[in-house]
Amino acid sequence: MTTDEWLSAGESRSASDPESESEAEAESGAGVPSLWSISDAVADRLADAEGLLVCLDFDGTLAPIVPRPEEAAIPAATRKRIRALNALDGVQVAVVSGRALTDVRERVGLDGLVYAGNHGLELERGGDLTVHPLASASRPALRRACRAIHARLGTIPGCRVEDKGVTATVHYRDAADAAVPAIEEVVSTVAGAESLRVTDGKAVFEIRPRIPWGKGRIVSLLAAEVGGGWLPIYVGDDTSDEDAFGVLADGVGIGVVVGSPSATAAAARLDDPDDVATFVGWLTARWADRPVEVIDAEGKRP
Numbered sequence: 001m002t003t004d005e006w007l008s009a010g011e012s013r014s015a016s017d018p019e020s021e022s023e024a025e026a027e028s029g030a031g032v033p034s035l036w037s038i039s040d041a042v043a044d045r046l047a048d049a050e051g052l053l054v055c056l057d058f059d060g061t062l063a064p065i066v067p068r069p070e071e072a073a074i075p076a077a078t079r080k081r082i083r084a085l086n087a088l089d090g091v092q093v094a095v096v097s098g099r100a101l102t103d104v105r106e107r108v109g110l111d112g113l114v115y116a117g118n119h120g121l122e123l124e125r126g127g128d129l130t131v132h133p134l135a136s137a138s139r140p141a142l143r144r145a146c147r148a149i150h151a152r153l154g155t156i157p158g159c160r161v162e163d164k165g166v167t168a169t170v171h172y173r174d175a176a177d178a179a180v181p182a183i184e185e186v187v188s189t190v191a192g193a194e195s196l197r198v199t200d201g202k203a204v205f206e207i208r209p210r211i212p213w214g215k216g217r218i219v220s221l222l223a224a225e226v227g228g229g230w231l232p233i234y235v236g237d238d239t240s241d242e243d244a245f246g247v248l249a250d251g252v253g254i255g256v257v258v259g260s261p262s263a264t265a266a267a268a269r270l271d272d273p274d275d276v277a278t279f280v281g282w283l284t285a286r287w288a289d290r291p292v293e294v295i296d297a298e299g300k301r302p
Helices: 003-010 035-048 076-086 101-108 133-137 139-153 177-193 215-226 239-247 273-289
Strands: 051-056 091-096 114-117 122-125 128-131 160-163 168-171 196-201 204-209 230-236 254-258 268-270
Touching: 035 230, 035 254, 035 268, 035 273, 051 215, 051 273, 076 091, 076 273, 091 101, 091 215, 101 114, 101 122, 114 215, 128 133, 133 139, 133 204, 139 160, 139 168, 139 177, 139 196, 139 204, 177 196, 177 204, 196 239, 215 230, 215 239, 230 239, 230 273, 239 254, 254 273, 268 273
Parallel strands: 051 091, 051 230, 091 114, 230 254, 254 268
Antiparallel strands: 114 122, 122 128, 160 168, 168 204, 196 204
């Protein structure tokens, strides 16, 4: 993507309010139906679609959450099902992750997919890697913030700073509960001094450029590129995925949350990464078996 394309794709959201993720009203996760209880309705949406855009988060969605993020791995059976789904005509699978793009691409290990890393600030399609230009400009500030946070928190057991190039993550899954408020205060103070923003996730604080961009924006961009006749589906498990659920609300697509969050804008839920793998296999079977309307060269049905 060119600089103008990146900027025009995000201009509908106010740059003065980069943290406004989605306007969709979230409801209690307990009130969201199981995907399997509405599978007939989903199958009807598939039957009416011209194409299928399936966007998948990585950690907690494709790969189980593990104590050490560097040990996260996608099960071989899940990888096989993703490959089979993406091989079908009229289907594009995208992996949209908070991890650096090179990291998540290596962990998934499949060609032909779209990869979006660092919450959509990095995008790779067909081997062409682009980075949001404003994110690139924020790299020096991010590096300074990472050094400052490490200097102040490096002695806290279980706290680790991960510099991902255009974003950073402060992990505290293994830190004592009593240490978390102090970690949050340091992260917020240092990030604010560098004009960066902080969002939270599952046992992490994410540090990002103050840019009106997130997973929802990249899903909207990909959906616009494939066309209005395609059905976009997004599956994710974390608070950063709510942005994507929001843009697919009101019938635009189908947002599927993994687990049972306290509140979500998703339309349906799956239990865990194993359930996600089953859903990917179900999508493959449904799409492969759906009736295909045949039209001749003159645009007429035989």
